[in-house]
Amino acid sequence: MVSSQHKTSDVTIPRPPVAQGVPPQVKILQMMNAYRLAQSISVAAKLGIADLLTQPQSVTALAQTTATHEQSLYRLLRVLVSFDIFTEDENGLFHLTPRGTLLQTNVSNSLRDYAIVVGEMWHWRMWGGILHSIKTGEPAFDQIFGMEFQEYYQQNPEVAKNFDGAMVSALAMTDVAILANYDFTSFYRVIDIGTGGQGDGKLIASILKNNSAQQGVYFDTSTRIEQVKRLIEVTGLSDRCELVTGDIFESFPPNGDIYIIKNLIHDYDDDRAITILKNCRQAIAAHGKLLLIEMVIPPGNEPSLGKILDVEALIMSAGAVERTQEQYQQLLAAAGFQLTNIISSRSPMSIIESIPA
Structure with missing residues (x-):
């Protein structure tokens, strides 16, 4: 298994030079691929990876504990390492970072429950209907599930539990x-x-x-x-x-x-x-x-989490x-x-x- 340190035996392979300035095409590609990162974080949260990394662990140990496919888990962790959620050392052991700590269960300001809900199928299906909301001004959720979110929430106790936990953790x-x-x-x-x-x-x-x-x-x-x-x-x-x-x-x-x-x-x-x-x-x-x-x-054109969540409000x-x-x-x-x-x-x-x- 090749580590993220780019080492093979005793030979160090130099990293390619980083281009100065990011072209607009690359920037918008990064934006369009953000949903993939969100789902990767959500899966790591569901598997409880951060809870397992109170001590450094190998991908082999993590795969055994989480009942996952070792090579596939490594590919997921490699993504999250590149975004400083975890780190991998020269011995192939994974560690928590301050960002990764927020995916633990019982820590101050934990966002694990929030990360799990972001990756839930109902949430993804809802966002898949965004065009309906933009065209009609009506919630895509209602069209996709045949009921309002509150009714769906009441009929699905597990969804309600996870959603409440996500909101409580986000508001802490x-x-x-x-x-x-x-x-x-x-x-x-x-x-x-x-x-x-x-x-x-x-x-x-x-x-x-x-x-x-x-x-x-x-x-x-x-x-x-x-x-x-x-x-x-x-x-x-x-x-x-x-x-x-x-x-x-x-x-x-x-x-x-x-x-x-x-x-x-x-x-x-x-x-x-x-x-x-x-x-x-x-x-x-x-x-x-x-x-x-x-x-x-x-006001103005600056990015804002509120602007993104306003669209979620429209859809939901x-x-x-x-x-x-x-x-x-x-x-x-x-x-x-x-x-x-x-x-x-x-x-x-x-x-x-x-x-x-």
Whole structure:
């Protein structure tokens, strides 16, 4: 087996010189082939390769543990080594890199669940229908599967479990960014609005642990509340964090000094989003603040993860959309709020702050 170090016996084969500047043809070829890399990462995540590399291992050992074809696994790993997800040493042993560590299961900011969902067949089939969405403005998902994503989610527990895990893992870095970029110490009653499957209660728990004088409310669906209840009990916050079950389209827990709505408003068209925000406006204290945690599409022509995920929103769910600052400002105004600040963070999300108008 030829290693990625380009060595044969004692003879070192020089690498070909790297051309200065990348021609446009090569650039666009790299872009068009990005989906292949995404699937390669997803397969490595499903096989748990990163979990196995807490100690350096040979491809032979990895193939035996994962019940895969050794030569084929090596070809996959060679791709991922070239993108600094793993490394291979001169002895043919594979090691983790900081990027590869993020594919481990039980690590801070793990993206393993997210990587798995990106490679799932339902996700690939959905993107295969993009032309339908561009021509009609309708979700390709509905056309391909004969139902809306939420119905498919409810009928397929394994898909729901994986999707929820992907969202929770992807949003973990967002919680860290929120705590690092916003001061919650002046708010007495903090209300965290769950997202019906993607909230895990860790944000409200972290806020309350940092300030013993605060009271909190976690608001979500009944199924999710039960899972969050265990976290609140373990962290010793049961006496300061109330768990409330409800419907965001009906009403919000009242008299909050600050409401946090994370990764939710982008799931809905303007009319439904305004309904949610109006319910918050009715509940919020006169001096209160509202924080929307969302991607904000930047102006201009620069690349943006939000721009890509906006197309995914179009394909996946009717009404779902990533918005610009101006669009959020208009949305909030229609619900009786005044946008006061947008705080960027080291995560893809921004903190959109507003007050009752």
